[in-house]
Amino acid sequence: MKLARRIFALHSWLGLIAGLFILVFFLTGSIIVFREELNLWEHPHLLRVAPKAQRLPYQTIYERVSIQVADTYLYSFRRLPKTPGETIEMRIYEPSTGRYGLLYVNPYNGEVLGKTFDSLYDILLTIHYEFYLGKFGEFLAAIFALALLGSVITGLYVYRKSLLKVLLFQFNGKWTNWRTISSNLHRIMGVWGLLFNLILALSGFWMMKYALEVRTHFSSKPTVEETQAPPVVRVNLDKLVQQTLTLFGGRVNNVSFPRQEDAPVRIYATSPGQNWLYGEYSSYAEFDQQTGAVKTVFRERDLSNLERFEYTLYTLHFGQYGGLPIKILYAFMSLSGAVLTVTGFLLWYRRKKFRKQTTLIRTSDKDRLRPSYSLKH
Template structure:
């Protein structure tokens, strides 16, 4: 039927046009599944510290950071449960008024001496390979246009999945019941069978991963975000309230919270924010736990837990862990790595199938 030929054409050309991008997203995403482990392996020696008594106060470290960066949109402490010999790591939110650069940075600081060990932008290798790869994965190091591009690639992959589902509909049950085997007669039959088998087995995974990736990059389509990116970050407006005191009070407000993110505001409209898991809670449901304070007055602002969120907010809170696979231990991570490489394999086999017909 003509309609199926048209659907096949859509599937083919979407795959060919987006293939290289999907390959890059698949490979980088698979590596990032083990971001924390690889970061520790690659960077621990260069960023470790020698414990000498008690760490300096957060207020002191805050002053060191804002002195180094007088124009910040904010900074977040991303390893508040760091081991004694592990330097504190901060993610920096910069703004250089350039649309083609995505403004993330990193900083490692010796919490015992206040000395900055390393710092820089995440689109360089100064803060480590994994930071560079993390930013590459959602923006291709092309700033806001790059974030739009990765979102579009997500939609393109979803269209490719849906059209592939229609094109190969007769093979789905055969693949799932292991009735389709890889014929090793030549590279043409190998690529054809691999394309079908990998596409079917990775179907649900790719729908989840590419939809959540698209959704998390929707901010790149907001015109006000583009306007903000064109403006240099304002000079810092420092928190008047004690960072240490607000952090301690946040722990008292939610004693079962295990922090994994602490936001230090540097602009007047931003709140001091502590986020993390509830003790014993699976990482899948950790997105909605927070305690906020007014950084200028130190007054308690708000707090929340995942189970208290509205239905759609709960759904959105699931997107990040579903995308990165951090909620099921080492075996799930290995599965994410294997399935995460499927877009790359589908891109290669799809190209080979096209090349076979062209020749």
Template sequence: MKKGSFRRSLFKLHSWLGLITGIFLILLGLSGSVLVFRTELDKFFNQDLLHVSSAENAVPNDALQRCYDHITSRYPNLDGIAWVNPDAGPGEAYDFRMYFNDTRLMTYDLALISFNPYTRAILREGPSTQFTPSFIEWLFQFHFSFQLGMPGAALTAIFGITMLLSLLTGAVVYRKMLWKVLTFRVRVNRKNWRTISSDLHRIVGVWSLLLNAVIFFTGFWMNLFAFQAKTWQNELVPTKPNTRVSVSSDQIYHRALSAMPDLEPTYVYLPTQPGRKFEVRGYTKGQLKLWGSGNSVRMDQQNGEILQISRFAEKPLGARIEATFFPLHVGNFGGLGVKILYVFIGLTPGLLAITGFLLWWRRVKS
């Protein structure tokens, strides 16, 4: 194939990849930009609901176990429970994510419930398919599954790789423009909508190329579970009745923290099925957030025995690289500046989709 013919074929592939994924680029980009400040927005819009009275001065010693008992009583068939904000300060609600199974492939089975840790009162409750517990929680589930269950999770992974291919083919097609754009020698020609869309497409595409490639690839990688046959099969099998912990969740939790004194917990898994284990994950003091919460302590919930202590620094190279994927995808590894950058980067796929469509439309009409 001649060089010119190959370039034209590559350009057609780039165009069709962009057209096919266009609407999804917009939806995933916009939702991703919002979710960069997921925790902050949830607290802001629900500050009256989630700020609880701490007049009692201290959270009861058995608060975690009481929440666990309350959840398992209300939901007798759960795959598991996760305490997602163990770093909650005084006067803050406890948030728990519930994993359940309605034996349907087209719904992703997550739910959220929040407690007042002082009184055990339920502050909000509901599945992540609804706005009832939190719009941010609904948007989170939409972002990785389009609220279409396992098929949706597989679809977002597919679009992640097609969007990555679109970026790479665009980089090859416009390779001669890369250095010119990076050295500010390409400016937006405001002559008409055609020149504006063309120059914006090139400039935005080049400046966002690397970070978008990282975000698309990590998103694809984290949804690879949706291509495993066993995952789909498990979705159709009803969950067995809960097997509750035998040792107090509060005791196991504090024992785990004692086993790794420098652990700053970000996630606590509370098992409801015998095959699962109690686990505390988080950062270690002074650790770069880029390395993710790859430190953990696993416990046997029936006798309180420590099963495994895992430190990020001791993991194989492949596992350490993979641990960076989530922070790189969501932008939680830096301060406010990094998060703002991720918000703008999240808007670029939609802009590229719109300007790309306008360029395609110009060629069709001419």
């Protein structure tokens, strides 16, 4: 078998075996890219409040929330308000139910507005990366993300001669029936979505590759954070936030509370001119939870080459940059990836049906041409 035929066969089988799961990747991805919009549509009363003169200090908010939800572990101010009407989003863990979730707080009076554990976004995200199959689903997601990556790379080879024609709008295919339509759509969307699908497949696999470490991944032991209540933050959070702003001179994005007795308070910030490709979590300062002394200052320039690569992949995968236009582009490209999966199956079905018909014709021809012998002759 020639190399080209082998690569084509590999391309076909990768898509066929993983096709349904890849379709799930694309369909759910086209929706969850609108994370903020989904949450605001579903829980407007949790994400928006009437603006007032001045917000409460972060330390006051932390203390008031601790009193209102004494049975809940507070892990961070996950998302701080960027506009006067936004609420504070906190990452929480509920030991009584064993669930991670989000808690929303009015920044003007410290009132807990509510919790969410299974929002529409949460459900779609869980389907996206584990198919609601738990750790086994994460393992499958890693395998199928790798299959998608292989499918994209082999597809590049299969359609290598069509790349320039399609990109330069010089491809003139027939659109006479479902066979030619599916073939043309597969070719055109495959070429135009090549870079996008390559980035999604590579970044998706990179984030899920931990699930391939079977021995540790399938361990059922709970984490230390899930069995022990986090220590109460004693140092004034507002002083730490101000120190962080002085160090980075930009915007504070997240305040992460210590989850163990010897852990620091970590505050993520963005500096002016920081590369958007590295996201909002590549720079941070760490403080002693008892004294408030600075323990670590990590800036963008301190990132290793591997870390730069990883942060870039994460940013490009989630599409949370560039505002609504980028989200719409991601949704459109994800839907085109879904069409690519469906047309790939149709092409395989057409080839299978054609081979079956060819086999029947050859068998019929052999029967007609076979000499007829008789005892009478």
